[in-house]
Amino acid sequence: MTPDTPLAIQVQGVTKSFLGQRALDDVDFEVARGEVHGLVGKNGAGKSTFMKILSGAQPPDSGQIIVGGTAFKALNPAEGRAAGIAIVYQNPELHLDLSVAANIFLGAEPRKAFGILDDKAMATRATELLARLGLDLPVNQRLGDLDIADRQQVAIAKAVREKAHVLLLDEPTAALNKAQAEFLFRLIRDLARQGMAVVYVSHHLDEVLAISDRITVLRNGRKVALVEGGSADKDGLISMIVGRTLDAVETHRSVRPKTEPFLVMDGVSNAGGLDNVSLEVGRGEIVGLTGLIGGGANALAAVIGGIDHRHVAGRMSLGGEPYAPRAVREAIARGVLFIPEDMRGRGLVMSLSIAKNISLAALRRLSKLGWLKLARETGVATDMSERLDLNPRAPSREVRFLSGGNQRKALLGRAIFADGRLFVLEEPTQGVDVESQRQIHDHLRSLANKGATIVFVSTDLEELIALADRILVLRNGRIEQALSPDRLDPERLLSAIQTQSTRSVN
Amino acid sequence: MNITRRALAVLALGTAILAPSLSQAAEKTIAFMRGGPDPYYQYGMNAAQAAADKLGVNLITYSANNDPTQELANVQDAITKGVDGILIYAVSLSSEKAAIAQAKKAGVPIFFQYGYDPSILADSAGIMQIDLYRFGEPVGEAIGKLLPEGEYATITGKLGRGDAEAFVQSFKNGIAKSGSKAVSVADLAADWDRQKAMDAASQILAAHPNVKAIYAANDDMAVGVAIAIERAGKTGEILIGGNNGAPYGVELIEKGQMTLTGSNPPSIASVHALRLLLGVIDGSVKPGQFYYAPSQVITKDNLADAAPWDAKPEMVAKWLEEPLPQGAAPPVPPSE
Amino acid sequence: MSSPAATAAKPASRKPGALRGQDLGRYTLLIVLLLIVVVTAIGNPRFLSVNNLLNILFQVSALGIVASGQTILLIAGGLDLSVGAALSVAGLATALTIMHTGSVALGILAGVVAGTVIGAINGMLVATNRATPFIITLGTMTFLQGVAILMSGGSPINGTGALFDVFGLGDFLRVPWPVYAMFLAILVMFLILRFTTLGRYAFAIGGNEEAARLSGIPVRRIKIALYALSGLFVGVAGVILTGVLDSGLPSMGTGYELRAIAAVVIGGTPLIGGRGTVLGTLGGVLLLGLVSNSMNLLGVGANFQSAVLGLIITAAVLLQKKA
Numbered sequence A: 001m002t003p004d005t006p007l008a009i010q011v012q013g014v015t016k017s018f019l020g021q022r023a024l025d026d027v028d029f030e031v032a033r034g035e036v037h038g039l040v041g042k043n044g045a046g047k048s049t050f051m052k053i054l055s056g057a058q059p060p061d062s063g064q065i066i067v068g069g070t071a072f073k074a075l076n077p078a079e080g081r082a083a084g085i086a087i088v089y090q091n092p093e094l095h096l097d098l099s100v101a102a103n104i105f106l107g108a109e110p111r112k113a114f115g116i117l118d119d120k121a122m123a124t125r126a127t128e129l130l131a132r133l134g135l136d137l138p139v140n141q142r143l144g145d146l147d148i149a150d151r152q153q154v155a156i157a158k159a160v161r162e163k164a165h166v167l168l169l170d171e172p173t174a175a176l177n178k179a180q181a182e183f184l185f186r187l188i189r190d191l192a193r194q195g196m197a198v199v200y201v202s203h204h205l206d207e208v209l210a211i212s213d214r215i216t217v218l219r220n221g222r223k224v225a226l227v228e229g230g231s232a233d234k235d236g237l238i239s240m241i242v243g244r245t246l247d248a249v250e251t252h253r254s255v256r257p258k259t260e261p262f263l264v265m266d267g268v269s270n271a272g273g274l275d276n277v278s279l280e281v282g283r284g285e286i287v288g289l290t291g292l293i294g295g296g297a298n299a300l301a302a303v304i305g306g307i308d309h310r311h312v313a314g315r316m317s318l319g320g321e322p323y324a325p326r327a328v329r330e331a332i333a334r335g336v337l338f339i340p341e342d343m344r345g346r347g348l349v350m351s352l353s354i355a356k357n358i359s360l361a362a363l364r365r366l367s368k369l370g371w372l373k374l375a376r377e378t379g380v381a382t383d384m385s386e387r388l389d390l391n392p393r394a395p396s397r398e399v400r401f402l403s404g405g406n407q408r409k410a411l412l413g414r415a416i417f418a419d420g421r422l423f424v425l426e427e428p429t430q431g432v433d434v435e436s437q438r439q440i441h442d443h444l445r446s447l448a449n450k451g452a453t454i455v456f457v458s459t460d461l462e463e464l465i466a467l468a469d470r471i472l473v474l475r476n477g478r479i480e481q482a483l484s485p486d487r488l489d490p491e492r493l494l495s496a497i498q499t500q501s502t503r504s505v506n
Numbered sequence B: 001m002n003i004t005r006r007a008l009a010v011l012a013l014g015t016a017i018l019a020p021s022l023s024q025a026a027e028k029t030i031a032f033m034r035g036g037p038d039p040y041y042q043y044g045m046n047a048a049q050a051a052a053d054k055l056g057v058n059l060i061t062y063s064a065n066n067d068p069t070q071e072l073a074n075v076q077d078a079i080t081k082g083v084d085g086i087l088i089y090a091v092s093l094s095s096e097k098a099a100i101a102q103a104k105k106a107g108v109p110i111f112f113q114y115g116y117d118p119s120i121l122a123d124s125a126g127i128m129q130i131d132l133y134r135f136g137e138p139v140g141e142a143i144g145k146l147l148p149e150g151e152y153a154t155i156t157g158k159l160g161r162g163d164a165e166a167f168v169q170s171f172k173n174g175i176a177k178s179g180s181k182a183v184s185v186a187d188l189a190a191d192w193d194r195q196k197a198m199d200a201a202s203q204i205l206a207a208h209p210n211v212k213a214i215y216a217a218n219d220d221m222a223v224g225v226a227i228a229i230e231r232a233g234k235t236g237e238i239l240i241g242g243n244n245g246a247p248y249g250v251e252l253i254e255k256g257q258m259t260l261t262g263s264n265p266p267s268i269a270s271v272h273a274l275r276l277l278l279g280v281i282d283g284s285v286k287p288g289q290f291y292y293a294p295s296q297v298i299t300k301d302n303l304a305d306a307a308p309w310d311a312k313p314e315m316v317a318k319w320l321e322e323p324l325p326q327g328a329a330p331p332v333p334p335s336e
Numbered sequence C: 001m002s003s004p005a006a007t008a009a010k011p012a013s014r015k016p017g018a019l020r021g022q023d024l025g026r027y028t029l030l031i032v033l034l035l036i037v038v039v040t041a042i043g044n045p046r047f048l049s050v051n052n053l054l055n056i057l058f059q060v061s062a063l064g065i066v067a068s069g070q071t072i073l074l075i076a077g078g079l080d081l082s083v084g085a086a087l088s089v090a091g092l093a094t095a096l097t098i099m100h101t102g103s104v105a106l107g108i109l110a111g112v113v114a115g116t117v118i119g120a121i122n123g124m125l126v127a128t129n130r131a132t133p134f135i136i137t138l139g140t141m142t143f144l145q146g147v148a149i150l151m152s153g154g155s156p157i158n159g160t161g162a163l164f165d166v167f168g169l170g171d172f173l174r175v176p177w178p179v180y181a182m183f184l185a186i187l188v189m190f191l192i193l194r195f196t197t198l199g200r201y202a203f204a205i206g207g208n209e210e211a212a213r214l215s216g217i218p219v220r221r222i223k224i225a226l227y228a229l230s231g232l233f234v235g236v237a238g239v240i241l242t243g244v245l246d247s248g249l250p251s252m253g254t255g256y257e258l259r260a261i262a263a264v265v266i267g268g269t270p271l272i273g274g275r276g277t278v279l280g281t282l283g284g285v286l287l288l289g290l291v292s293n294s295m296n297l298l299g300v301g302a303n304f305q306s307a308v309l310g311l312i313i314t315a316a317v318l319l320q321k322k323a
């Protein structure tokens, strides 16, 4: 960035502690108008906390925020908005029952005489605004009917409508697929060109490198580096994030003879959208499921995981025995563990501690005649925190206080501790940092080496290639292609997902 | 810390409310306990307060809010506070046993207004009550004389305490006693509540257009009945019999909407009960006796000399001059 | 960028680890209780007499038992408005059984079974319907009030013999028996919540029902069990109250539902569930009992009491929420 570009926001010496622990330690930061500023760091490094302080959602303990020529010891959300700062969380806080237009104009609805809402004007103005941003969204649609990428666009449109000149994006692409992410990048670049300052948090370092003018690296709440986007490379960035160089060694898959199939599906169709799916997965195999949204990968995971019981046709067997669970606990009794992508809504119990979340699916093993073995539970949780690099290592901490990536690890810890024979995981490393992602992948591989079968859904192409023995691309509820990850690169995988052809690569 | 400061503020406010009621030691301290927020108890309490002022007695008031557990708690707390006697409108006809056990243990005389039970009479300072089983009878007799035959209906109070049931039964006994051949076509319960009684009466009028009289087991409900009749455009066509002689009941009689009410003024009853309790404390009255609470039938003709609920201090002073009520044999259910 | 404040001294940093709102919240109730104790003790020294303190415990014992049961329901995201009416039904079952059989043991059994069965039925209705527990138990509450009237034939069922001698009059080491019963109930609930899978399931269901289901917890069965458990507590409270009053009354449970819920919420268990403690509930119960006792000892007139009680409940809940 050229030093003479006017700064949009400047932060000096911001410090913040939770429960006596430093989440941010004397952080200086600035972003200029028209700049895209990447913010990276491990899980729990303090990125989200920093973004919340910038937006006024949380006050810092000390330090100051200078915006529009005024220095604030702390912003409140109203001051943040007035100063032109808008934040879009990973799960945008929108009103699902309102229309797209109503969400964009919430709190500033066009009105006719006597304060009556002018829906027509609102719809027209929303359409204009969206067109200006190059977005194509149905303004009168209920927001809840849109997918997560569209919702995010609505949140950004709202920020633009509020005349924000600083846009804070906290892991905006975590739940997006590649195409959706590409679209978002175009939008961000457009906005930056018009003078918008953008702060961008992500664990996808390729993205960060591609889009950022400058990158700030946080480690343990401290700012450890500020690099120019053009001058950095991925490995360099990783070592700054982690604090050392990461060895590229990965646990190798033990060479598996093609064992007898463990999970067999034969012509399964269901109300979830599956259409005549037949599949064999061997013991110790890792299968990745992917495809476009609604393509059927999640529907297939739900059936295998035993959480969708609306079976219509076909049969399944597990280890040679028929498998048709009618309740989740029947699936668990068969050693099948399902971990959902939606960790806040369907995964974690936010009011409970790390330990209690980890043990939840396997309390039977931690109890005798209904009495819990609390000491063992704590031991197990401590052990699991270590293995998954959960931060902080405090088993009694409520999970709602954890950073997003650490919450994901706690959820995964539940499945791993439950010690199943078949793991069905949706987006197992969404929001998890590079180092932890490798650790988790290692862990899953070693589980498979010990004979567990793993089926996972992912939109992360690198993850699919790195972790799966076989990648299944689903479309319209059918398995469209089966790909081997050997010599597969993300581009080819992406085109396989996006093409309409049904030619098999394998 | 903010929270502590706020807690202190609340406490300070609380103390401010309490402070005026922290009264100096008077000669005698009597706990007056009422069953709930109903006007009946309120008027009794007011009259007792006026009498206590005249007699130089310190009166502390309690409410059980119609909850037997709270009533028992009040008795315990009054004993702890060190009162010389307890005057109580009991919530239920029989839940006083524990209360009396407490009072006995502490040696505090306890006088019941309402709530006669043979098993507690001996341990009490006295019990004053109307004759439940005959309370509605004079009303029934008078209505029966005006209605030799035809249909009538009754609306009684909240079921479950025994009195609501007894009132209706005694009213019917009165009808029979008068020689009337009138028959009841509907017996409803309206929880002593004006609005519910109004709804009940409207339903009765709709379902039984030939109803010629309605008995309401208290005057509050009678007001509801009168409104329902007025709304149906039948004012003057239907007789209303009430009970209690409450101010609003008296007003109905003045306006000619109600025929009569069987009055049991809480005011004069509470004044006499207080005098009896004080007598037991100073040894001039024998404890453990039953007394009939003053009652009278009020019609248009004797309105002027009826004892009112909302007694003026002069009226209370006059009652204090009257001779004390004498002990009597307790009432028995007609069936026994 | 030149801004006047840019060079200003940095604001002093707050001491990390200092007692903050979160921690203090736990003690708010304790502070309020202590303040009431101090104010009352100054106003009337007899307040602190052993007898009076025992009285307070005696007065809240049935409420304490009902509120302990309600605690686990609220933690599990449930609610039972019918506990007051169920208390009356259980009490009447006890009194009627004693009247007809002369056996106090059978009477106790009848009351406890009645409470448990009612709870289980509530649980089944809640577990298998989409309607909220509020609406469902509002319905059963009204129904049970009617049942109580029918059972009693409208009038009290008097005489419980030995039950009165024990719960109404009896004590052990000067402590009345109902007080032991309350502390036993609280202890049992404490153990269930802290040390059993059932308790853990309650927290999980209240915190995130879908997550609980996906973890293989039999959500419906657990809900039924929890309502039945709470019902058992209500049955016990009904038996005890029948003994205390030496009679079964159709109105004996009036208002218990709201006071029990108030005590639980004052004790820090939120209506949305997922967290809570039965010791907090004990605090809430004591607050209700203390306030009433305190007003009586300070001679607050009957006309003021309800308003003051309401103020204090509201203040206690607000202080909880802020913390």
Ligand SMILES: Nc1ncnc2c1ncn2[C@@H]1O[C@H](COP(=O)(O)OP(=O)(O)OP(=O)(O)O)[C@@H](O)[C@H]1O
Residues within 6 Å of the ligand: A018, A019, A022, A023, A041, A042, A043, A044, A045, A046, A047, A048, A049, A050, A391, A392, A401, A402, A403, A404, A405, A406, A431, A433
């Ligand atoms: N409300 C809170 N109470 C206690 N600790 C908190 C709270 N919010 C955040 N923390 C802690 O502060 C630290 C920083 O958290 P933050 O959410 O900022 O991390 P992050 O960099 O966004 O991580 P991630 O990549 O996993 O999203 C973590 O250790 C977290 O546990």
Ligand SMILES: [Mg+2]
Residues within 6 Å of the ligand: A047, A048, A049, A403, A404, A405
């Ligand atoms: Mg984060």
